[in-house]
Amino acid sequence: MRLRPFTVDVLLALGQVALLALVGPEASAVGWSELDLRGYGIALLVIAPTMFRSKAPLLVCLVTYGIWTVYVLAGYWPVATSFGPMICLYTVALQRQTRTTGVCAALLSAIWVLGSLLEDDPTSVPTVVTQAVGVNALVWRMGYLARRSTEFARRTRAEQQERARHAVVEERGRIARELHDVVAHHMSVISVQAGLAKFVFDSDAETARTALGTISGTSTEALEEMRRMLRVLRAQDDDGEVPDAPMPGLARIGDMTDRVRAGGVPVEFRVTGTPRPIAPGVELCAYRVVQEALTNVLKHARQASATVELHYRRDYIEVSVTDNGEGVIPDRVRSPGGHGLIGMRERAKLYGGSISIGPRSVGGFAVRLTLPTSARAAPPGDDTTE
Structure with missing residues (x-):
């Protein structure tokens, strides 16, 4: 259970009262005036303000110093009530700037030295001065370090919160891109096939059924x-839940081209090199890029034919999607509010790959992606737009 600051201050004040009751009777034994009723009364006045040190640290410090000065000038033993002023110095050093706390430390040392000058034994003054400077410097330093630690912890929490906000924004962007990739391609195929079924519903029942x-x-x-x-998004970090279905990868590109071909766009799929196991993230990246490229063909170049090529190299793979559509449709290069082309580039960058997107010199459009399959390999080329 965490105590409130005021409760802590009251407990510290009661601790000072207990210390006064234990140490006060020893004043005469060390050469100071015995604490009488007036002395105990002034001592309690020194202690009382410390109960409010957390609410007004500087004011409480100055009031405590003033009452403690009266106590010392009255000829009473300073050590019996020195704990309260030191607590006040520590509190000020914890909450105020260095210049203010330095002045408070100097004032406390001066009052401490003043008490030594009132002693009958002047030979003890150098020792008391050394103690006053050393002890108060230590108290001030502890408060200063505690303040710096608190400020550092506060900055660290703020940075962590900012990183968390950035992570949320990035995760939302990732989800938006993933939703775009999942929905846009399939809806494009469905839209084309629905239009085809509607067009031939009365004249060609077989084609309509196929659609x-x-x-x-x-x-x-x-x-x-x-x-x-959604299962991935809902899964907790510690429950070990994993999606039942595998992530789409290179093996499913053939199925994708079949769907697009059924949507009315002739698509040829070619694989060169020796297929081999590749990291799931790399496979997903390649699959999504091909999916987005074919979705754009369905949307913007339905009368064209397309070619999907997958090349397995020694340390990387190359994937390209080209079509022979006529002209350059601006929406294919820059789609306001869309995530498609931006998502392609971000995926390629995430896996250390390169991608080029743009019109071909011989007509049509091309998307070419290179992804490393080895941590030591750096794929050729840069992330460019043709």
């Missing part, structure tokens, strides 16, 4: 991917 079958399969796959992503 409806494609719509059914595509929508089922879209729902499975969305459920998988």
Whole structure:
């Protein structure tokens, strides 16, 4: 249970009273006037303000110093009530700037030395002066270090909160891109097939049934991917839950091209090199880039044909999607409010790859992605737009 500051201050004040009751009777034994009723009364006045040190540290410090000066000038033993002024100095050093706390430390040392000058034994003055300076400097230093530690902890918490806010923003962006990748491609295929089914519904029942079958399969796959992503988002860090369905990868690019081909766009899929296991994140990156590129073909170049090529190299893979559509449609290069092309570049950058996106010199459009499959490999090329 954490105590409130005022409760702590009251407990410290009671501790000072107990110390006064233990040490006060020893004053005469060390050569000071015996504490009488007046002395105990002034001592309690020295202690009383410290109960409010957390609320007004500087004011309480100055009031305590003033009453302690009266106590010392009255000829009473300063040590019996020195704990309160030192607590006040520590509190000021903890909450105020260095210049203010330095003045308070100097005042306390001066009062301490004043008490030594009132002693009958002048030979003890150098020792008392050394103690006054040394002890008060130590108290001041402890308060200063505690303040610096508190400020550092506060800055650290603020930085952690800022990093957490950035992480939330980045995660929202990642989710938005993932939703775009999952939904946009499948909805484009469904839209094309629905239009085809409607157009041939009365004249070509077989084609309409095929189109409806494609719509059914595509929508089922879209729902499975969305459920998988939602399971990932809902999974807790410590529950060990993992999605049932595997992340889409290179092996499913063929299925994707079949769907696009069923949507009316001729697509050729070629693989060169020897297929081999690749990190799931790299496979997902390549799959999503191909998905986005084919979605753009469906949206903007339906009359074109497309080619998807996957090349397995020694330390990296290359994936390209090209089409022979005529002209350059501005929306394919810059889509306001969209996440497609931005998502491609960010995915490639995340996995240390490079990507080029833009029109081809011979006509049409091309997306070329290079991703390293080895930590030692640095794939050629830069992240550019042709």
